[in-house]
Amino acid sequence: MNKEVIDKGILDVIGKNSRFSSEDLAAMLGTDEKTIENEIKSMEDNKIICGYPALINWDNTDNEMVTALIEVNVTPQRDMGFNKVAERIYKFEEVESVYLMSGDFDLTVIIQGRSMKEVAMFVSEKLSTLEYVNSTATYFVMKKYKEHGIIMEKEHDDKERMLVTP
Amino acid sequence: MRNPLSEKIVQIQPSGIRKFFDIVSEMKDAISLGVGEPDFDTPWHIREEGIYSLEKGRTFYTSNAGLKELKEEIARYMKRRFELLYNPNGEIYVTVGGSEAIDGALRAMLDSGDEVIIPQPCYVSYEPCVILADGVPVIVELKEENEFKLKREQLESVVTDKTKILVMPFPNNPTGAIMTKEDLTEIAEFVLEHDLFVISDEIYSELTYGTNHVSIASFPNMRERTIVINGFSKSYAMTGWRLGYACGPKLIIDQMLKIHQFAIMCAPTTSQYAAVDALRNGDEDVKNMRNAYDRRRKFLIKALRDMGFKCFEPFGAFYVFPSIKEFGMSSEDFAQTLLNEEKLAVVPGTAFGNCGEGFLRISYAYSIEDLKNALERMKHFIERHRK
Structure with missing residues (x-):
């Protein structure tokens, strides 16, 4: 698989959640861990990936x-x-x-x-x-309602998908 | 009192898997890899369009065949995605999900005793719908060694003078199998040689990985003998909106529309307005969801193979169909025991036809986190039960 597809895949996934391991990323993108690690390193070096901060809603803390x-x-x-x-x-x-x-x-x-x-x-x-x-x-x-594509409030969630459907 | 029931309806067996589904649905703390619908919410701009149509008071019937602008968008979509040309005026109509179109197509085309070839494992409704339409279902069993693709030889062995229709359920639920252009060539030839018609259920057409879906209707001379069924449920995550459509030659669509007119009147108006927006502005959403499914697909196959499951690589829909033959349990026993011991629900292959025996349908319409959690339970289970 070509580098662009893998890089885009990595960015799509960790852009939403940076906590996946290289092993998980490799499985999701159909490649090996070594490739993932090299690509991440190279994107870090090129400031494509600039950091991995967690998104914190301080309003929900005592601080x-x-x-x-x-x-x-x-x-x-x-x-x-x-x-x-x-x-x-x-x-x-x-x-x-x-x-x-x-x-x-x-x-x-x-x-x-x-x-x-x-x-x-x-x-x-x-x-x-x-x-x-x-x-x-x-x-x-x-x-703050939403930041970095993530909704900051707990949404009232009464969606119920059935457990099994044909 | 006289017997109030129709013998024909009574003879139709309720899905054998009903009992299992009922048990699962009552087990509130169970987790599941058993659903046949997307986990994504309908993209907001589509929902917003539905809300807007309600605010505007667009709450009346539409014409029987559906909103003119929706039919026109469907025609454009069929052209841009599958190189199929349909006249929005007479060759397309909008249905209550793909299911209605399956039923409508069979009823419009079958006379008593006509035979319909159904490749299994497949979605549950073709066989009963054939019976409802007084047809005779003839089952062809798809084989794992063929990656659950349909082969011409299999058709040769079941075709008779009475065979009228071939159902083509690809990309396939439950196996995830697809039929490429090459695979379809010999099938199209067979259909033409035997003067058959095709009902092609292409509801998963947007969910193929690494290759684009090809419709059998796009083969030479096939358009006039094929009803293409598609809809919004899987591609746009719109299952609850109940919206599908059928495209085909006017000769057949006219008759299907008659059934629709008297049984249904028209598909839900709100859903139709939302669907117009889906077709105009939803390509990017479809692509993003497809990419997400593809990542989960790869993740799931790798995890199952790492556990030692024999599992062919499916390139369509959102299911994998691993073999469980090594465990010496029936599919239903396996699913039931897995549910009891690990509180994990999967669907036994037999829910989709007898030849699904020895397989499970595992859905990846779940987040990676949910998949991981479920796979952990699966791992415990098979470690205990592996001989």
């Missing part, structure tokens, strides 16, 4: 965690465009995600903090004071 989405307007820099400012932002540990956007503002920054105050402090002291950052607008997330 307080707030998420905010911040629209950021910046002045692009000569030769480096937005990348240099983006880098100065994404290196902060508090920053979850940074996207370059089309439209009315330039960067979307997603921040996680332990409290609204902590996030607000970060924005006012760290983010908005950065050179080339012109303005910010902060929106706090009230509730």
